Amino acid sequence: MLGFGIALVMLATIAVITYRSTHGFLNTAQLVARSRHVLEVQESLRRNLIEAENNVRGYLLAADEQYLPAYDRAQQGLIDDFNALKILTHDRTEQQRQLDALRPLLAKKSAILKSAMTTRHTTGIEAAAMILGDGEDQRVSTEMRELLEAFVNEEQQLLVQREQFTRDIGRSTTAIIIVGTVLSFIILGTAVVFILRDIAARRRAEEALAEEHNLLRSVIDAMPEHVFVKDVQGRYVLDNVAHRQFIGANRLREIEGKKSDDFLPLDLAQQFMTDDEKVLRNGTRVLNREEQIIDRHGNICWLSTTKVPLRDVDGNCIGLVGVSSDISIRKRAEERLRLTAEQLRRSNYELEQFASVASHDLQEPLRKIQAFGDRLQRKCGEAVGEEGRDYLGRMQDAARRMQTLLHDLLTLSRVTSQARPFEQVNLGGIVHEVVGDLEVRIEQSSAKIEVGNLPTIDADPAQMRQLFQNLISNAMKFQRHGSAPEVFISAKIREMTEEQLPGASAGDEICQIMVQDNGIGFDEKYLDRIFTVFQRLHSRSEYEGTGIGLAVCRKILDRHGGIISAKSAEGQGATFIVTLPVKQRMKNADETSRGTNHDSNG
Secondary structure: OOHHHHHHHHHHHHHHHHHHHHHHHHHHHHHHHHHHHHHHHHHHHHHHHHHHHHHHHHHHHHHOOOOOHHHHHHHHHHHHHHHHHHHHHOOHHHHHHHHHHHHHHHHHHHHHHHHHHHHHHHOOHHHHHHHOOOOHHHHHHHHHHHHHHHHHHHHHHHHHHHHHHHHHHHHHHHHHHHHHHHHHHHHHHHHHHHHHHHHHHHHHHHHHHHHHHHHHHHHHHHHHEEEEEEEEOOEEEEEEEHHHHOOOOHHHHHHOOHHHOOOOHHHHHHHHHHHHHHHHHHHEEEEEEEEEOOOOOOOOEEEEEEEEEOOOOOOOOOEEEEEEEEEEHHHHHHHHHHHHHHHHHHHHHHHHHHHHHHHHHHHHHHHHHHHHHHHHHHHHHHHHHHHHHHHHHHHHHHHHHHHHHHHHHHHHHHHHHHOOOOEEEEEHHHHHHHHOOOOOHHHHHHOOOEEEEOOOOEEHHHHHHHHHHHHHHHHHHHOOOOOOOEEEEEEEEEEEOHHHHHHHOOOEEEEEEEEEEEEOOOOOHHHHHOOOOOOOOOOOOOOOOOHHHHHHHHHHHHHOOOOOEEOOOOOOOOEEEEEEEOOOOOOHHHHHHHHHHHHHHH
């Protein structure tokens, strides 16, 4: 390896020297070509100057305007040649100085020529001829000629120097190439020796590769999925044991060069080959497609299939790779789960129907109890005595509580039974409507309600109204004696990160609403309890209610894919936190349709 490395270093050194010599030769050749180009452009400038002057003299003599286009072309050529010389000699100080001195002379000469043509047109040839022959014109012509001669001499000297340098570099480059060629032959001979040594190492590498191939074959054969490879004609090239068991083959040699219809029923084989043709011809990828098939034994089973094109290093399709899994057990489990879910849905539907019907049917006896109790108290109050009136009062209070309880139960059942489709809802407008509905109660309790900027989200407007009405009513109800209620409602929108929100995914926008009050608060160890139906932290004598309001809030948020929580401490008020997705992904069309049927049945 050391000798091979030395040979590579020598070759690299010779290549670098040859490259630098050749690069220097090319650079010098380019400079020579540029000098010749400069001289050509200078000669073109001189010709254009003579051409311009000759066309002016022709115009003066003949007064023929056919000389004017040629004069204009010559003038444009002067400008182009001068600009080209400025660019070509940008790195030469002396020639740039000469060109800068030439510029005003060219402008002066152009002005003299134009003046002569104008004078010829207006005054006559004699006056025009005097302009061309006066001392100023001769001085300008002499100075331009001297400047151009100095410019040419400077460039010719550079050209001679560069041509000589080019010849010197050419001779040295030729010598280097000859020496490099000799050394290259020597190095190549040395490299052959090392290459022969590397052949043995290559053989060892091939043996290791064969071992890796055997290992890969063992891994593929151990996989439970059906793995197979086909060529561009759809013929099997490679597969594993699981696939051979599926098609009914015993060894790899039995399937090589054969197609699916050699092993499988015609309909199934045709289905597989149609997929193969799409993959091979169009490059279409089949990814985790679930399909129901009838296998070669006539059994119904499910497969999850993936097929992708197999390409060579140039990107050409040379076959396909397929992987399929038998997911029959999973599909049967999913079907059982679907049936269970359907049974649960029907059960929930029946429970909702029962709650609705029971609430409606139970209210009629209650109304009669209240009505006859009122009549009994009004007509026979004196006859039953003080104790009887007390009994009547208790009976009517119990009936009223029962009616309130039934009303709240009906509200809870209607969260899903009378749900409406989601739409764009302005939460600020909803809250202000709720505050308007509670205006009398707010005035009676001297409550202070502050509402911040609330966003517009996808929601059920009626249920959002119920949500805020319950939260604001609770904040006003659970107050310390002697203090006026204060409720602050605010919201912010942000991107969901760590939250587990049923109706949103990471990166979605979520709306977090906070309803803060200055009430009696509660111990946070009872947090789960306050959202459960009929659960109360205080007696009815202290605070009225059925314990269903917050349960309704939680059920509304469940339907909207949101969550509700709270932060509080006893005597320090409470903050209820509602989190909702801004854009709804949850399906509610079937739920809404079912809710309409519930309402009509109820």
